[in-house]
Amino acid sequence: MNKKDFPIFDNHPDLIYLDSAATSQRPKQVIKSLTDFYEKENANIHRGVYTLSEQATENYKKAREKIAQFLNANSNEIIFTRNTTESLNLLTNTIKPLLGEGRDEILLTEMEHHSNLIPWQQFAKTNNMKLKFIPITENYELDYEKARELINEKTALVSLTHMSNVFGTINDIKQILDLAKTNNALTIIDAAQSISHMKIDVKQLDCDFLAFSSHKMLGPTGIGILYGKEKHLEKIQPFLFGGGMINTVSYEDATWADLPEKFEAGTQNIAESLALGTAIDYLEEIGFNKIQEYEKEITQYTLEQLSKLENIEIYNPGIEKSSAIISFNLKDIHSHDVATILNENNIAIRAGHHCCMPLMKKLNVPGTCRVSLSIFNTKEDIDKLIEALKKCQEIFR
Amino acid sequence: MDMYTENILDLYKNPRNKGILENPTHENSRNNPLCGDEITIQLIICNNDIKEVKFSGQGCAISQASSSMLTDKIKNMNVEDIKNLNKEDILELLHIPISPGRLKCALLCLDTLKGALENARN
Numbered sequence: 001m002n003k004k005d006f007p008i009f010d011n012h013p014d015l016i017y018l019d020s021a022a023t024s025q026r027p028k029q030v031i032k033s034l035t036d037f038y039e040k041e042n043a044n045i046h047r048g049v050y051t052l053s054e055q056a057t058e059n060y061k062k063a064r065e066k067i068a069q070f071l072n073a074n075s076n077e078i079i080f081t082r083n084t085t086e087s088l089n090l091l092t093n094t095i096k097p098l099l100g101e102g103r104d105e106i107l108l109t110e111m112e113h114h115s116n117l118i119p120w121q122q123f124a125k126t127n128n129m130k131l132k133f134i135p136i137t138e139n140y141e142l143d144y145e146k147a148r149e150l151i152n153e154k155t156a157l158v159s160l161t162h163m164s165n166v167f168g169t170i171n172d173i174k175q176i177l178d179l180a181k182t183n184n185a186l187t188i189i190d191a192a193q194s195i196s197h198m199k200i201d202v203k204q205l206d207c208d209f210l211a212f213s214s215h216k217m218l219g220p221t222g223i224g225i226l227y228g229k230e231k232h233l234e235k236i237q238p239f240l241f242g243g244g245m246i247n248t249v250s251y252e253d254a255t256w257a258d259l260p261e262k263f264e265a266g267t268q269n270i271a272e273s274l275a276l277g278t279a280i281d282y283l284e285e286i287g288f289n290k291i292q293e294y295e296k297e298i299t300q301y302t303l304e305q306l307s308k309l310e311n312i313e314i315y316n317p318g319i320e321k322s323s324a325i326i327s328f329n330l331k332d333i334h335s336h337d338v339a340t341i342l343n344e345n346n347i348a349i350r351a352g353h354h355c356c357m358p359l360m361k362k363l364n365v366p367g368t369c370r371v372s373l374s375i376f377n378t379k380e381d382i383d384k385l386i387e388a389l390k391k392c393q394e395i396f397r
Numbered sequence: 398m399d400m401y402t403e404n405i406l407d408l409y410k411n412p413r414n415k416g417i418l419e420n421p422t423h424e425n426s427r428n429n430p431l432c433g434d435e436i437t438i439q440l441i442i443c444n445n446d447i448k449e450v451k452f453s454g455q456g457c458a459i460s461q462a463s464s465s466m467l468t469d470k471i472k473n474m475n476v477e478d479i480k481n482l483n484k485e486d487i488l489e490l491l492h493i494p495i496s497p498g499r500l501k502c503a504l505l506c507l508d509t510l511k512g513a514l515e516n517a518r519n
Contacts, residue, residue, distance in 0.1 A: 334457035336432050340400060340499060353433045366433040366455055395401050396409075396458075 001294050002286065003376040007031065016347045016381045021165055021193060021325050021372030024218045026279075033278035034220060037271040045270055046244060046261075060270055063277035064260070070280050071210070071227055072201040076259040079226040079233070080273055084192040085115040087211035087226035088159075090263065091188060092119040094236040095157070096127065098186060098208075103156035107185070109134040109142055109171075110362060111164045114355040116190045120159060129156065134176075136362070140167040140317045144175055151179045157186035162194035166354050166368065168299070168325030169317045170194065177207055192216055196374070197295060197324055199288040202227055214272065219279035223272040226263075233259050240265040291375055295324050301379050302326055302371060305386045311393065315368060327354075327368040330389065333396045335367040341395060345388040400493050401458065409458040414468035416451045425513035426454070429505050434460055436505055438468070438513045445476045452509075457502050459495070464506040466490040476514055482507060 003009060005027040008017070017025055037059075043052035045060045061075075068075045081087045106120050110133045124131050132155075134147045142160075151158060158180040163170050173189060180187045189210040191200060196217035202210055209232070214223040238245055238256055242265035247255040256262045283291065300319045303326060306312060311331035316322055330338055339351035352367040353360045360367060371385065421439035428435040434456035441449040450471060452464045470490065471479055487507050488495060495503050 334432075334434075334455075336457040336499065336502060337401070337459070340496070343496075344400075352431060357430075357433060360433055366435075396406065 001375045002027070003378070005029070005282075006376050009376070012346075014346045016377075016384055018347060018349045018371045018373065018377065018381065018385065020196075020374035020377075021216070021370065022350055023215045023221070024196065024374060025376065026218055026220065027282055029282050030218060030220065030275050030279050033275040034271050037274055042271075044267060056270060059274055060268070063273045066277040066280055067225060070284070072203045073227050074230060077202075077227055077230050077233065079228065079260050079263040080268055081211075081224040081226050082222060082269075083213040083215070083224035084190060084211045085119075085224075087224050088116055088119050088188075088190065090226055090239040091209060091211075092123040093239050095123075095186070097235060097237075098232055099156040100184060103154055103185070104129045105132050105154045105156060106130070107132045107134065107150055107155050107158045107160075107180075109160045110136045111142070111166065111169070111356070111359055112159075112161055113165050113190065113192065114357070115192070116159055116161060117358070134160070136359075140164070140169055140315055141321060142169075142171055142176070144172065147176055147179060151176075151183050151185060153183060155180065155183055155185040157188060159188035159190065161190040161192070162200075163191075163197070163323075163325070165193050165325065166327050166356050166359060166370065167315055167317060168322035168327075168372075170198075170322055173207075174205065177205060181206070193325065196283070197288075198292060208232055214276040214279065217276075217279055218282060219276040220272040222269045223276050225276075230259065233263070238262050238265065242266050244268075286375065292323070294375060295373060298373055298377055298379065298382065299323050299326070302373065302382050302385075305382055306389075309386065309389060309393075312389075315363065324373045325370065326372075327370045329365060329368055330392060330396075333392060335369045337396070338369050338389070338392050341392045342385070342388050345384070345391070347385055347388050349385075400495070400499075402493055405458055405462045405491070405493060408462035408465040412452075412461055413465040414451050415453060415465070417453055418449060418451045421449075421451075421518060423513045423517050425509050425516045427505060427509040427512060429456075429460070429501050431501055432457065434502070434505065436460065436464060436509045438464075438506065438509045440510075440513050442476060442514075447471050447474050447476070447479070452506065456505070457499075459491070459499055459502040460505050463487055463491055463503045467506045467510060471510070479510065479514060482510075 006025045008025045043056045045057040064078050068078045135143045137143050187207045189207045191212040195212040210227040215221040245265040313329050315327040335351035350370040418439040422442045423440040426437040436454040438452045450468045
């Protein structure tokens, strides 16, 4: 679907790109948005009183409004960051005043990416809190029974991924959010993987915070989003200090700008923010119903074809509970060797620990091969993948 | 030229000097954070010469083959000569084209070995 929109394939006609979970390819509309800004609209935002700057400021504001609308949030609740990792670090650096008195447990899951693990490890150490983890079942899903026990009056916050970057599992976050809210714990969603595959409505979810990156949803690198409920963002301190985030400044002190500028110190990634807006337009024009339907079909096909191979272990909860990401290992062949041989066949996959080292240890493997799909992938891509995997097995026989 | 030559694949399936030494004088473990591979090298050094060497741990074909080749090479070698071994020596041993993304796999054993020389037991 829409492969012709992605210029990378004009330059690499034989490329089979199966690594969209690491970073998307970009459609020409998004790339054009970047060059259009630099060629036709370039000026700094906020303080200029000349036409170009005013126009850039207006477009930046409109991009924020578009993202707010996309998530069903208010504009003031959308903070531009560099990526999901920075969004989560913003939180671990500022969230302390929001945590309930006497609550000393932070609840994560065993399937978190390092970006939603390490910041909380550091936060827990600094604040003398305990980390707890919702375990995964043998079917690569969260253990919701255990979650019920783990979320209690000691839980200060629950931070979890919407979609596993290793298994493709789509977590029933509504269930976890309900448990957390019943227990008055704060809720944070890492939507880095889910954002390009499904419609997310923060009002409906009623999460406190949600983070994602532009570069995994067909947008440019260098731009990420932190959504936060306005009442929370009002209460916490800025994360970065400097130009653009102030109201008044003396030599001794300063006061902060209103939301959202309070959290956006320094010159922002203006072109990238606008191009993220274009990526959202692009996704919405196709429509998430159509995207989901297409990706489901191709994911199912991939699962079926992989399952037909001998000596393969697939780490996936099944098509009903996942999408677009499949991890596997070929018996007695290291994932990096598989990826190298696939590369010789113009097929790009991810191999290794996928920024989930503790999870790999739990699976008792040094790493996995990971195939991740996007709207431009076809069944022919998968047929070529299977052919190349058979070649791997032939070489290592 | 092919990365997965018969020789590399043979060493992957039948590694040389793989195992555990009972009484090593020197020992070191190192992992490659890119792929999660871990290698342990144990040595018995006597009069500044390598008398015995074993490696253990799991890894890809490239890291396993280079570990086999390097441990073969250093038997009876002088510690000072080992300190002078470098990337080019390993690539020469492997004699295959290594892509930049796989260089760490190839060099993990050399890093681990050099660490072991500095890490005497007791």
